[in-house]
Amino acid sequence: MGTSTVWVYIFLGLYIIYCFYWGLKGYFTEKTSSGYSIAGRSIPFAAFLMAATAASFSGWTFIGHPGLIWRDGLAYAFASFYVLTIPITGTFFSKRTWLLGKRYGFITPGDMYAYYYNNEVIRWLVVVTAVLYSIFYSAVQLMAAGALFNVIAGVPFTFGALFLAFIVWFYVCTGGLKASTWVGVIQFILLVGGIIILGFFVIQSKQFGGWSGFSEAVANLQDKQLLRVPRVINFGLGGAEGESAWTAVMILTYMFALMGIQSSPAFTMWTFGIKSPKPLAWQQAFMSTFVVGFALFFFTAFQGMGAKILEIQGIGEFATLNNRTVVPLLMQRFLPPVMLGLVFMGAIAAIHSTAAPYIGTGGSILLRDVYWRYIKKQNVSDAEQIWVNRLLATLLTILALVIGLTSTAALVILGALATAFGFVMYVLLVGVIWGFKFPSKGAMLGVLAGMIAVFLTYKIWPNPLSMHCAFWGTFTGLAVAYLVKAAGVQDDQETTERQAEMRKWLDDVDEPTENGKKWRKIMKVVVPVWYFFAIGPACYLGNSAPSVFGFSPLWSYQIFWWILGIIMMWALCFKAEMSTTSETQIQRADTEQNIVVKEV
Numbered sequence: 001m002g003t004s005t006v007w008v009y010i011f012l013g014l015y016i017i018y019c020f021y022w023g024l025k026g027y028f029t030e031k032t033s034s035g036y037s038i039a040g041r042s043i044p045f046a047a048f049l050m051a052a053t054a055a056s057f058s059g060w061t062f063i064g065h066p067g068l069i070w071r072d073g074l075a076y077a078f079a080s081f082y083v084l085t086i087p088i089t090g091t092f093f094s095k096r097t098w099l100l101g102k103r104y105g106f107i108t109p110g111d112m113y114a115y116y117y118n119n120e121v122i123r124w125l126v127v128v129t130a131v132l133y134s135i136f137y138s139a140v141q142l143m144a145a146g147a148l149f150n151v152i153a154g155v156p157f158t159f160g161a162l163f164l165a166f167i168v169w170f171y172v173c174t175g176g177l178k179a180s181t182w183v184g185v186i187q188f189i190l191l192v193g194g195i196i197i198l199g200f201f202v203i204q205s206k207q208f209g210g211w212s213g214f215s216e217a218v219a220n221l222q223d224k225q226l227l228r229v230p231r232v233i234n235f236g237l238g239g240a241e242g243e244s245a246w247t248a249v250m251i252l253t254y255m256f257a258l259m260g261i262q263s264s265p266a267f268t269m270w271t272f273g274i275k276s277p278k279p280l281a282w283q284q285a286f287m288s289t290f291v292v293g294f295a296l297f298f299f300t301a302f303q304g305m306g307a308k309i310l311e312i313q314g315i316g317e318f319a320t321l322n323n324r325t326v327v328p329l330l331m332q333r334f335l336p337p338v339m340l341g342l343v344f345m346g347a348i349a350a351i352h353s354t355a356a357p358y359i360g361t362g363g364s365i366l367l368r369d370v371y372w373r374y375i376k377k378q379n380v381s382d383a384e385q386i387w388v389n390r391l392l393a394t395l396l397t398i399l400a401l402v403i404g405l406t407s408t409a410a411l412v413i414l415g416a417l418a419t420a421f422g423f424v425m426y427v428l429l430v431g432v433i434w435g436f437k438f439p440s441k442g443a444m445l446g447v448l449a450g451m452i453a454v455f456l457t458y459k460i461w462p463n464p465l466s467m468h469c470a471f472w473g474t475f476t477g478l479a480v481a482y483l484v485k486a487a488g489v490q491d492d493q494e495t496t497e498r499q500a501e502m503r504k505w506l507d508d509v510d511e512p513t514e515n516g517k518k519w520r521k522i523m524k525v526v527v528p529v530w531y532f533f534a535i536g537p538a539c540y541l542g543n544s545a546p547s548v549f550g551f552s553p554l555w556s557y558q559i560f561w562w563i564l565g566i567i568m569m570w571a572l573c574f575k576a577e578m579s580t581t582s583e584t585q586i587q588r589a590d591t592e593q594n595i596v597v598k599e600v
Contacts, residue, residue, distance in 0.1 A: 152331060
């Protein structure tokens with residue numbers, strides 16, 4: 001066993017001890033179903049701040065993202081803008097979701113949607129979405145773990161995937177959501193630190209000799225398509241493959257898919273679990289947009305473009321790369337032993353940071369919305385709920401492993417299919433959170449149609465007009481919802497009165513100040529303009545942007561709009577009051593309760 005491998009196992013051992021500690025602590029302390037599934041609504045500020053950020057980005061970011069930059073060039077590097085588009089979903093919905101969860105006692109997103117629309121079919125659609133999301137997204141993470149362990153430590157791929165899946169399964173099933181959250185704290189530190197460390201060692205290696213040598217090598221790439229957005233749109237039913245697929249409209253709609261991470265049922269449920277909405281603004285504007293953005297716009301690009309240069313030069317194993325092995329090979333070649341062990345744990349932590357909450361919340365949703373509500377008719381003890389929850393989480397873990405081990409889809413694209421299902425939840429969220437008006441049957445049929453559209457535009461007619469299946473799913477869902485309204489379908493009196501009561505309370509408790517109202521008017525213009533130029537059709541202009549500090553024109557364009565995006569998110573979260581809460585608002589949510597969901 002080499003020195004590098006020894007350090008890998010040392011850091012892995014320390015990480016396992018930490019994970020098992022929180023899992024066992026939760027096992028002996030969490031005695032209620034809500035304590036296990038949503039941490040008793042007690043997740044503290046700092047823990048949510050880091051764990052939610054880690055869960056948003058994951059092993060997909062650590063391994064898959066540099067891999068596709070290597071494969072498709074800087075056009076794909078626009079995906080780094082998900083440091084803004086993921087949390088912007090939280091900016092739109094999370095604070096109000098917490099307020100509703102606190103007042104009405106919602107435990108699962110199915111509780112909230114079914115109550116608001118007075119429609120139990122919607123609950124089942126949310127369950128299906130949650131299960132598909134948990135399986136597909138977790139499959140991405142667990143396969144990345146297997147590939148990494150295989151390259152770094154020589155462990156067989158299947159065994160590595162199974163072993164690392166066992167770790168995450170253990171602390172999720174024993175400790176519940178609180179254990180996942182506290183493990184997520186160290187996972188965030190390892191994730192961001194690992195990305196930065198690896199990118200730094202790549203660019204400082206003798207092959208490049210620092211930034212000047214690296215930037216010159218990028219500028220001298222013979223394949224200039226790697227440094228350009230190929231076109232604004234591809235016409236036709238099927239999208240092109242490789243770098244030519246990343247048209248301006250594909251970049252935009254791919255970002256829509258990633259917005260589905262924080263609109264997914266799992267994240268909605270996590271929002272119910274936080275003690276206070278105070279950390280939301282800081283998580284969205286600072287931890288995600290700035291901290292993770294710094295790592296992605298610079299250091300993942302160093303990794304991906306560095307690997308491309310080494311491949312073109314025909315250096316050793318880099319001549320036969322694929323998108324799964326880019327990061328593991330960079331780690332193996334450029335990191336000294338101690339750093340290899342540390343960055344390896346950063347990758348594993350990134351993988352687990354997403355797999356854990358999605359497997360855990362998926363099990364909790366199945367438990368509450370199926371077993372507790374329909375099989376046991378809402379008459380089952382806390383102890384039985386917890387154990388059934390663990391069994392269901394185990395089942396989801398097994399299914400994720402089976403899907404991952406048998407799928408040949410690209411690592412990132414499989415995850416994007418999962419997030420597309422999450423983005424369809426916008427159909428329900430815009431109604432519940434912001435009062436978009438379409439009838440209950442419209443919401444139900446819209447979600448169903450949206451899910452079908454995601455499948456068709458992913459599998460049968462991939463990416464029509466070079467637009468991601470997430471766009472087609474949510475566009476179809478909203479279109480169907482409003483067509484049902486246009487057909488004259490109306491809600492019954494009970495549903496209408498229920499929605500009016502919820503809408504009145506929510507709009508009253510979350511009414512912005514006069515200054516907040518002014519900023520919201522401004523942001524209604526600023527946000528669409530930013531989307532259009534940063535990641536929309538106008539990003540094609542980045543091909544001829546000025547080159548700054550040695551960055552290529554397109555890379556300079558991305559960094560410029562990322563900096564403006566930080567300012568935009570700060571204004572949205574704080575000045576427009578989209579994510580801030582006052583003590584009065586929190587107190588009202590505590591005292592003006594109208595609990596409609598019982599726990600036991």
